Amino acid sequence: MTTDAWKAALDALLGGGDVRRGGTAVTAADRARLEDALAALPPGEPCEGPTVREVLAAPSRARVRDLFLGGKDHYAVDRLAAAELTAAWPDIARATAALRAAVHTTARHAVGGLGIRQVLVADYGYPTAGTSGRDLHTTVHQASPDAAVLYLEPDPIAAAALRALCGHGSVAVLRDDPAADPGGAFARAVRDGGLDLGRPVCVLLPEAMARTGAPGRTARVLARALAPGSVVMVMAAGPDDIPAVRRAAEAAARHLLPFHPRTAAGLRDLLGAAGLTCLEHGPLLARTGHACAVGVRRA
Incomplete structure (x- = not known):
C-alpha cells in the first residue's frame, strides 16, 4: 500500500468524522496525528504492515509505550491493553520511563565516554x-x-514520526525488526542504513531480546557481526519484579503483544554463551527503578 492509498483508506474509514473503537471516539485530532506521521514518508513510499483499520482497532507496542511515557499517540485499544498491563504490573509505567x-544514558556514555561513533537502536x-x-x-x-544514529523501528507510524525529526544525513530510520529477523535486520542496516560493522557500534536493544523467542540467535548474530569495542544494551527484569512481569506478559499475550520475561542473570548467561563479555558493574550497567539495562562488550 502506498502513502496515498493509506490516506485514502483513512478517509474511507473515518469518513470525515469520528468512529468508535472500544467505546472511545477516534477524534479529528487522532486523524490529524496519523496524517502528520504519514506526511513524513517520502512520496510513494510503501506503507507495508498494518492497515488503517488495524492501526485503529488493534493495540500497538509503540503506542502503549507512548502512553506509559505520558505521550498522546495512542487510541482506545492501546489504553485498554495498558490498563490490563498496569493491573498485572503496577510499576510498568515507571519501568518504561526508566528504560x-x-x-539515553547508555548511548551518552558509549559516545561521550568510550568514543563510539555509531549508535543503532531498535524499538525506540x-x-x-x-x-x-x-x-x-x-x-x-x-x-x-x-x-551516526540509526533507528530500526517496526511500527510504521512511529517510524514516520521519528523520520520527521531527522534533519541531516547522520540520522536514519529503517522499518525493520531485529527481534523477528536479527541477521536480515543487521544486513539491511549495513546496506540501507550506512552501518559500518568494521567499526565499533553501540547497539541498544531495550525490548528486542524480550520480544524474541530465540534470544540466543540474536546474541550469536551480535557476537559474529560486531567489531571489537562494540557495546550492547538489552533489557532485563529484576528478580523482585519477575512475578509481576510474568503476569503482565500473560496480559500482553491476550492482546497479541507477546514478550518473554528474562532476568539480568539469565541474559548474562545467554550473552556470555554467545561469546560476548558482560559488564556486571560500571557505567554501562544501568538500573533505575524497575528497568535493568545490561551492557556487554565484545571480547
Whole structure:
C-alpha cells in the first residue's frame, strides 16, 4: 500500500468524522496525528504492515509505550491493553520511563565516554517528550555531533514520526525488526542504513531480546557481526519484579503483544554463551527503578 492509498483508506474509514473503537471516539485530532506521521514518508513510499483499520482497532507496542511515557499517540485499544498491563504490573509505567532513560544514558556514555561513533537502536517507538528528551539522536549529538544514529523501528507510524525529526544525513530510520529477523535486520542496516560493522557500534536493544523467542540467535548474530569495542544494551527484569512481569506478559499475550520475561542473570548467561563479555558493574550497567539495562562488550 502506498502513502496515498493509506490516506485514502483513512478517509474511507473515518469518513470525515469520528468512529468508535472500544467505546472511545477516534477524534479529528487522532486523524490529524496519523496524517502528520504519514506526511513524513517520502512520496510513494510503501506503507507495508498494518492497515488503517488495524492501526485503529488493534493495540500497538509503540503506542502503549507512548502512553506509559505520558505521550498522546495512542487510541482506545492501546489504553485498554495498558490498563490490563498496569493491573498485572503496577510499576510498568515507571519501568518504561526508566528504560527510556537508561537507553539515553547508555548511548551518552558509549559516545561521550568510550568514543563510539555509531549508535543503532531498535524499538525506540514514538519520540515522546520526557526527562530523557524526545529523541535519541539529540542526546547522542550532544555528546558528539559527528556520531551516526540509526533507528530500526517496526511500527510504521512511529517510524514516520521519528523520520520527521531527522534533519541531516547522520540520522536514519529503517522499518525493520531485529527481534523477528536479527541477521536480515543487521544486513539491511549495513546496506540501507550506512552501518559500518568494521567499526565499533553501540547497539541498544531495550525490548528486542524480550520480544524474541530465540534470544540466543540474536546474541550469536551480535557476537559474529560486531567489531571489537562494540557495546550492547538489552533489557532485563529484576528478580523482585519477575512475578509481576510474568503476569503482565500473560496480559500482553491476550492482546497479541507477546514478550518473554528474562532476568539480568539469565541474559548474562545467554550473552556470555554467545561469546560476548558482560559488564556486571560500571557505567554501562544501568538500573533505575524497575528497568535493568545490561551492557556487554565484545571480547
